[in-house]
Amino acid sequence: MTASEIRELLRWATADVISFGGGMPDPSTFPIEDIAKIVAYVLEAYPHKALQYGSTEGVLELRQEIAKFSESFRGIRARPENIIVTVGSQEALELLGRVFIDPGDVVITENPTYLAALQAWRVYQPRLVGVPMDEHGMVVEILEERVKQLKAEGARIKFIYTIPTAQNPSGLTMSQDRRKYLLEVAERFDLMIVEDDPYSYFLFEPIEVSPIKALDKNDRVIYLSTASKIFAPGFRLGWVIAKEDVVKWFNLAKQSLNLNTSNFVQYIFAEGLRRNVVLKNLPHVRDLYKRKRDAMLAALETYMPPGVSWTRPSGGMFIWVTAPPHIDTKELLKTAVTQYKVAFVPGHGFFVDQSVRNAMRLNFTYPSFEQINEGIRRLAMAIKGA
Amino acid sequence: MTASEIRELLRWATADVISFGGGMPDPSTFPIEDIAKIVAYVLEAYPHKALQYGSTEGVLELRQEIAKFSESFRGIRARPENIIVTVGSQEALELLGRVFIDPGDVVITENPTYLAALQAWRVYQPRLVGVPMDEHGMVVEILEERVKQLKAEGARIKFIYTIPTAQNPSGLTMSQDRRKYLLEVAERFDLMIVEDDPYSYFLFEPIEVSPIKALDKNDRVIYLSTASKIFAPGFRLGWVIAKEDVVKWFNLAKQSLNLNTSNFVQYIFAEGLRRNVVLKNLPHVRDLYKRKRDAMLAALETYMPPGVSWTRPSGGMFIWVTAPPHIDTKELLKTAVTQYKVAFVPGHGFFVDQSVRNAMRLNFTYPSFEQINEGIRRLAMAIKGA
Numbered sequence: 109m110t111a112s113e114i115r116e117l118l119r120w121a122t123a124d125v126i127s128f129g130g131g132m133p134d135p136s137t138f139p140i141e142d143i144a145k146i147v148a149y150v151l152e153a154y155p156h157k158a159l160q161y162g163s164t165e166g167v168l169e170l171r172q173e174i175a176k177f178s179e180s181f182r183g184i185r186a187r188p189e190n191i192i193v194t195v196g197s198q199e200a201l202e203l204l205g206r207v208f209i210d211p212g213d214v215v216i217t218e219n220p221t222y223l224a225a226l227q228a229w230r231v232y233q234p235r236l237v238g239v240p241m242d243e244h245g246m247v248v249e250i251l252e253e254r255v256k257q258l259k260a261e262g263a264r265i266k267f268i269y270t271i272p273t274a275q276n277p278s279g280l281t282m283s284q285d286r287r288k289y290l291l292e293v294a295e296r297f298d299l300m301i302v303e304d305d306p307y308s309y310f311l312f313e314p315i316e317v318s319p320i321k322a323l324d325k326n327d328r329v330i331y332l333s334t335a336s337k338i339f340a341p342g343f344r345l346g347w348v349i350a351k352e353d354v355v356k357w358f359n360l361a362k363q364s365l366n367l368n369t370s371n372f373v374q375y376i377f378a379e380g381l382r383r384n385v386v387l388k389n390l391p392h393v394r395d396l397y398k399r400k401r402d403a404m405l406a407a408l409e410t411y412m413p414p415g416v417s418w419t420r421p422s423g424g425m426f427i428w429v430t431a432p433p434h435i436d437t438k439e440l441l442k443t444a445v446t447q448y449k450v451a452f453v454p455g456h457g458f459f460v461d462q463s464v465r466n467a468m469r470l471n472f473t474y475p476s477f478e479q480i481n482e483g484i485r486r487l488a489m490a491i492k493g494a
Numbered sequence: 495m496t497a498s499e500i501r502e503l504l505r506w507a508t509a510d511v512i513s514f515g516g517g518m519p520d521p522s523t524f525p526i527e528d529i530a531k532i533v534a535y536v537l538e539a540y541p542h543k544a545l546q547y548g549s550t551e552g553v554l555e556l557r558q559e560i561a562k563f564s565e566s567f568r569g570i571r572a573r574p575e576n577i578i579v580t581v582g583s584q585e586a587l588e589l590l591g592r593v594f595i596d597p598g599d600v601v602i603t604e605n606p607t608y609l610a611a612l613q614a615w616r617v618y619q620p621r622l623v624g625v626p627m628d629e630h631g632m633v634v635e636i637l638e639e640r641v642k643q644l645k646a647e648g649a650r651i652k653f654i655y656t657i658p659t660a661q662n663p664s665g666l667t668m669s670q671d672r673r674k675y676l677l678e679v680a681e682r683f684d685l686m687i688v689e690d691d692p693y694s695y696f697l698f699e700p701i702e703v704s705p706i707k708a709l710d711k712n713d714r715v716i717y718l719s720t721a722s723k724i725f726a727p728g729f730r731l732g733w734v735i736a737k738e739d740v741v742k743w744f745n746l747a748k749q750s751l752n753l754n755t756s757n758f759v760q761y762i763f764a765e766g767l768r769r770n771v772v773l774k775n776l777p778h779v780r781d782l783y784k785r786k787r788d789a790m791l792a793a794l795e796t797y798m799p800p801g802v803s804w805t806r807p808s809g810g811m812f813i814w815v816t817a818p819p820h821i822d823t824k825e826l827l828k829t830a831v832t833q834y835k836v837a838f839v840p841g842h843g844f845f846v847d848q849s850v851r852n853a854m855r856l857n858f859t860y861p862s863f864e865q866i867n868e869g870i871r872r873l874a875m876a877i878k879g880a
Binding site: 130132133135138140143144147148151152155156158159160161162194195196198199201202206224227228231336340341342343344363364365366367368369370371372373 | 516518519521524526529530533534537538541542544545546547548580581582584585587588592610613614617722726727728729730749750751752753754755756757758759
């Protein structure tokens with residue numbers, strides 16, 4: 109059962125299935141009225157630019173707004189030349205594979221890590237090396253050992269991929285000390301870091317961390333983020349902040365993929381940033397997601413049998429659940445969907461070696477509070493019945 | 495000088511340069527008012543669907559509308575299961591390469607053909623075989639001979655790529671007899687045809703041709719089209735019509751590229767098709783482009799020195815100009831842009847073997863009538879000075 113088979117299975121799920129699969133925002137968070145006003149303005153003020161072809165790197169006005177937003181809100185200094193706009197973060201993951209990975213090259217990731225990143229890169233046949241996490245995120249001591257070994261073997265390490273804040277799928281956040289240590293290791297061994305940062309907008313706890321990119325003096329970090337979680341996923345907008353060389357390589361590769369990202373949606377998001385729609389909206393969204401996380405944690409506490417454990421995510425969109433060792437969550441998914449009418453993503457695909465078979469990822473942002481409670485009740489029954 | 499270098503050069507062109515490069519529609523053809531009304535409606539009627547993530551194959555309502563449009567307007571019968579929505583036609587070209595081409599596989603194209611298709615495929619290292627054209631389009635007799643030879647050699651022919659109507663870059667249209675003959679050859683040798691059809695909406699002459707896909711009884715044709723020329727390029731929307739297997743493979747490959755095409759722009763275009771905006775708009779656009787073509791033909795006639803020849807395109811967006819043999823148009827471009835303030839795309843990159851060095855492609859849809867006349871005057875001076 110591959111990720112696409114799971115997609116198929118989740119797609120066949122009937123309307124009465126409560127889904128904790130996917131990673132969708134709550135649609136009530138979409139700034140619909142702001143967007144309607146902005147679109148009317150864009151089509152009035154500069155329709156010929158918004159509806160025309162655009163440049164591969166993206167609309168200049170948007171890259172300027174992203175630069176401002178990143179500096180004021182994330183502490184990342186970048187000029188428009190350091191930014192390329194992508195069709196969601198997924199395209200940035202594809203570009204990383206296409207530009208950097210030759211067969212046999214090493215890519216180091218947290219283990220587990222984002223399933224769709226692994227999928228995008230497997231086409232390019234890297235050797236994937238996973239580093240375990242603890243409650244402070246990736247264990248950089250272990251990373252350092254692995255890098256030493258790999259270097260001794262003569263391996264070509266292309267980059268270290270991390271989702272340091274509210275990681276997908278674990279929900280864990282890397283401590284500030286670990287971030288500095290990671291950057292130090294990268295400096296020492298002359299490595300690139302890819303920092304994927306879709307979730308740091310939604311930290312529920314007062315954790316003081318900065319993006320690794322904000323600490324990056326020597327352009328070692330390729331930073332990825334997205335409008336999908338803070339504006340609307342329906343626009344398919346992401347961006348990469350990196351040194352100019354990387355942006356130029358990505359630009360070349362992107363020309364073949366799709367020439368350019370939709371100008372229309374880029375101008376809308378640029379105007380959204382300019383009007384401060386994102387920052388205005390965030391506190392409400394963060395509060396909603398925190399309450400949904402708490403509702404799911406409470407339901408897990410209430411319904412789950414002994415032997416089931418889960419993370420308490422510091423932010424983001426997911427809780428990572430570990431079932432008793434005798435349960436294979438791929439098998440469980442079939443009965444969960446068909447008999448118990450509840451869905452989730454089995455954990456297997458998040459591991460570089462598919463080594464763990466009893467984990468699953470649950471999304472808490474999309475389902476309603478009622479669905480969270482009822483869905484976890486059903487899932488607990490499915491686990492008890494397995 | 496690669497295609498991307500040309501892109502760079504065209505980008506550096508100052509504001510006083512008249513550009514016949516690119517392939518942009520005239521912005522006056524964008525149905526701005528209709529789009530404004532549609533967006534307001536979409537954000538009122540189903541904002542939560544339009545702003546959310548979507549399925550990789552595309553929004554069902556859009557695939558239904560494309561099926562209707564293709565049947566009524568193009569004579570192509572398709573169900574939504576036969577359709578996948580892409581980020582412009584460029585993504586469809588990328589998907590063709592990714593899914594079908596292994597190193598050394600043969601891809602047969604018209605010669606010259608669309609530069610960006612060749613670029614997208616070169617990454618996958620095919621053996622590109624070009625077939626010449628005459629005034630009836632690809633010379634299928636020669637294609638047949640090449641196919642026989644290739645089959646005798648044991649070559650794996652993956653597909654025949656054609657832009658049968660108002661071809662890019664030549665402007666030529668394949669006759670109906672040739673289309674039938676091409677399909678016959680494909681049947682006899684068990685080959686796939688890729689029919690790229692962005693321009694058949696703009697035939698200026700009363701030529702009676704149907705899409706090859708409309709003649710295709712046995713699902714041999716993968717048909718590509720786009721909203722860029724008939725609605726607005728700023729949406730980056732294209733689509734593929736093919737047998738279900740092909741759609742499923744493309745779906746799998748597209749998941750890694752960008753998960754899905756923007757739901758927002760898909761719903762807008764679906765509504766545009768439903769409200770008949772495209773067909774309502776076409777006669778005006780066709781007439782405008784015909785007049786622009788005629789203006790460029792007249793200017794060429796007026797200004798060009800002896801030894802320069804050009805096609806009389808039956809439709810589409812481009813005129814193909816052949817300069818005297820001593821002129822290398824890549825070299826010419828540099829002086830044309832810097833001294834004479836006029837730009838074009840050198841022909842080299844449109845040939846599978848870069849064998850022709852004295853051709854160029856001129857776009858007549860984007861520049862104004864005044865720019866067409868003045869730009870051709872400048873270009874003629876540049877050629878005389880070379």
